[in-house]
Amino acid sequence: MSTVATASDPTRHFFQPVIVCLTVASVALTLFVIWISLHDLSLMRAGREKFIGLDNYLRFLGDPRAMAALWRTVLFTTLATVIEIALGLAVVLFLDRDFAMKRLVRTLLLVPIIMTPVVVGLTWRFLFDPATGMANYLLSLVGIAQVDWLGSPRIALFAVLIADIWQWTPFVILLVMAALESAPTDPLNAARVDGAREWQVTWYVLLPMLRRALAIVALIRAIDSIKAFDLFYIMTRGGPALSTETLNYYGYIVAFTNFDISYSLAVAIILTIFTNVALLTMYSVLFPKTGDR
């Protein structure tokens, strides 16, 4: 649109004000947030804030709880994205193109995506209940000892991860399935005639054709995982012993438990910068400038 819209194009009167408003709003908000993060605004000492420069950012670097939260965010995002993509892709390849109850399966896949995180979180909390939950019951069937899913600092993060995987792998499946269906089948047949085994057809021909779709799904999932909040809030509230506190959640605690608004906004900005750098790196790896190669 903007490339064809010249100065004489009357439609600019409609889209230019919108663009201007959006730009002004986001720039102003960002600047305002940065401005506050350079102060020591706290609701505990309302009216006595002063300019403190980059102190909040330096405080972040020296804050072990924040660094641990950052590390947890990285771990959670990486695991969630990688596992969801790998699992989703595996399911799609296994189900392949046509099978009898495809429509039914597709409808069922929508259920976890549509469910609100509150319901998902509560459901998994019940499932992970050490005494009455389904998870431990299933483990007992195969003779594995009881696990304190949400009560053990070493396991809780992975319990949330399981819930996240359960909720979002279907999303990956749906998108990859759609990409697979719109991919041409003749190149696959050509590869078979050319002497490729089925795994070679998948590896050399099918997966490269799906790469773009996979990259986009991975980006979406990575962004969502970094920002994940609701599952953590419902299932663990960052506990036990801070073992599931991600940076996003930590920012929330700083703002709404400690009322340390400026520091919380500094955390938010660091998270934003971190996210952008990570995603831009990911983007340039997944979509090289040279095109599809």
Add this chain to the structure above:
Amino acid sequence: MAQLSIRSVSKSYGAVQVLDDVSVEVEEGSFVVLLGPSGCGKSTLLHAIAGLNPIDSGTIVIGDRNVTKLPARDRDVAMVFQSYALYPTMTVAQNIAFPLKMRGLDRRTSDEKVAGVARLLQIEPLMSRLPRELSGGQRQRVAIGRALVRDPRLFLFDEPLSNLDAALRTELRAEIKRLHQSIRRTMVYVTHDQTEALTLADKIVVLKAGKIEQTGTPLSLYDDPDNAFVAGFIGTPRMNFLKATVADDGKALLAGEARVDITHLATRLENGRAVTLGIRPEHLDEKDGVTLSLSVDVTEHLGSTSYVHGALASGESVVAERREDQPGFGETITLRFQSTRARVFDGEGSRIR
């Protein structure tokens, strides 16, 4: 010895019988064309030969191996797909080298072979491009190159020229013909374009609704068709079909107008029998013979010759070639043909010889 034997192959998709008891023998080194209207099962047959979709019954033998149950990769055939089916994420060079890579050929030999094919098809400047950066004709040549690089037992072409413009089509048709003459490999070629079939084939198999109508050399299909479908399908413009009744002297009476001597036929036709005479447009411009008068609707000028479209007194429409003059709308002209040129068909369209 036949290089490819297709024996009583049948295939159906649900209730639709797509291939119905198809049998074809293809000699070593020959060029066989599968010809037929859209949807008659040509691609299905080719995919069955390649092993890309299973057949319900019948046997396919390539060389001396029964390959009916073998997967595509073990059949040692190369195929050029109707849609080109290039690997979209690989460069031209990688596309052509792919079959060699799958066969575990070492890099040096592979590179040499790919370069050789590129030279033959004149696609050397394109080697590092992706398929989507190529024109249709270039993609076509890459697809052919990917097949040629392999030196398989059998080449399968599925309407390889259907998406090209007329000039490129003629050029590539000649290129394929030249190729076949130089490498002398067995080729099975699918088309619904009968000019392609007539110019390329040693043998043509005419299919209709999954059944073989006739198999033979281009000349025998043109001259000696087994039925009205083949007679009408081969040759442009189409053969004229005229209703006739057998008279008491054994001659055919053309809608009350002319008498055509068909007593040379081996079959004796009883008096009053309804038949159809087939006469090609190019045989209606003789010096003498049976005469018909045609009132002209349209004349198409093709340079060296023209085709006259019009109607006989009986109302049957006829196309006739005209070499000398170019009659205009409303004129009445006289057509002459040799009665031995007329092909006789019965009510079901089967040939009476």
